Amino acid sequence: MLIRNEVQKIAKISLKKEGFEGFDFQVLKSKEKAHGDYSLSVALEIGKKEKVNPMEVAEKIKQRLEKEGKKFFEKVEVLPPGFINIFLNHKSLEKLVDEVLRKRESFGNLELGKGKKIQVEFVSANPTGPLTVGNARGGPFGDTLANVFIKAGFTTEKAYYINDYGNQIKTLGHSVLKDDEAKYQGEYIDFLHNRLDKETDPYKIGKWASYIILKEVIKATVEKMNIFYDEWFSESWLYENKRVDKVLEFLKKNNLTYESEGAIFFKAKEFGDNRDRVLVKTDGKATYLAGDIAYHEYKFKDKKFNKVINVWGADHAGDVKGLEAGIEALGYKDKLDTILLQFVTIEQNGEQVKMSKRLGTYITMDDLLNDVPVDVVRFFFLQKSANTHLHFNLELALEESDKNPVYYVKYAHARICSVLLNSNVNITKIKKARYAHLLKEEAELNLIKEILRFEEIIEDTAKDYGVHRLPQYALELAAAFHKFYNDCKIITEDKKISQARIELTLASKFALNNILFIMGISSPEKM
């Protein structure tokens, strides 16, 4: 049960009963202990709109809240200029601990996505070379976001779109042949070059090479990151199965295309794009966009996703509108959300350099994973919001690997396991909280509240895709446990207190284990 949603409901009813309707408000988590557990600033808004004193409005709402919420609230306070602060009562905290112990691994499972099918497509780097630290940024992000959706109750799939079609494949072929049109270079190209047989057609070679790269290089790196896709989708498949032709036909038939300068354009402007887009080039070949529209038709029509999230690099920002227009033309408006991950810049010799395969200024994810444990890598990337231009310094990353906060979180888990082991309590038998009413210490109450926040974190992240919230929460939860451990002796002579604290420790374990699992990070029993 999300207590925050209960507060929301109670507040809504209270407002209605006091005659304040039509105000869209949110329940805020109080930052200060003195401000209780949740706050409402709605009285300030009402005061502004209705030109009345917000303090008086707040006072009225407060009195109503006390009546409506007496089951959950210890007290409600009004503070200038009109904040309403809500303090949860002990009973509701006890009930919630009990709920965690009953739900165990399924604690945090929501019904938000019930009956909905969602896909997260991420990384999808071209199969023309190894994953760089830059394009792999989408890995932990997309994987974790998908895990959040699973937790939130969505039927979820993770997908990788393989761009095994078009010019770049030909270029890859030339590169493997090492002829005049070669562009890519590196050890992997040499390796492929040495494996060449009699074949001389660059496209065929490129295709062959792309599959080897995908299988032996990209997939290997992805798996090292603990990422397992549900679908590896081939762009070529769309062409082999006439999917692109069909989409083009459909658009033509609906008068959404026109010919100009020998090419076929899509009237993207009619769907809010800033320009029309080419679908078929003068050479008669379809553009990437045409394929991508066909791919998304597959996602919505064949696979019946209610929602698709594409996690892209910021260099594709200009392509978003074109694809959205295409999707709208097919009748799937608003079913796609695109997350643009800002670029990773690397620092070399004290200077920032753009991550570029052609300039050779890149670090492969594989190299990084050889030196830094995957848990550290995932935590490191997850901490940054999508909008952050990530500055990456390999020396610093190596140096800070041991000091990474992920160990702080993992240590909390190991500590919990150690306590549970020392307690001689059979934790598999604990299925409910019997002594939660004895938990009165500041550190205990604070830990309970942190555990309960887990559901809110899942809900918020499933709604706004802000995955960086997770490691932050994990740190706060771990801190709350460490504090509890230091302030309260768990195993004591008082058997009831001991039992109460063991129960709380176990609840902490579930919350911590669940959050780490979602982030794709291991929960060690020992450290």
Added chain:
RNA sequence: GUCCCCGUAGUUCAAUGGAUAGAACAAGAGACUCCUAAGCUCUAGAUGCAGGUCCGAUUCCUGCCGAGGACACCA
């Protein structure tokens, strides 16, 4: 030139328009007869600049400065 994103502590990052801007690392100080000290406690330290809207701005608007990205019949 147009568009997108960003500018917060020494560093890497947080902060749905809310109350005293949070962490981590680095710096300084402290506590162990006690369940894992990879822990705990304390100190010091920041919103690029200039305006505007608002009861209230790191957040919204305008301008400037600075960094990255996009402006293809490439994928």
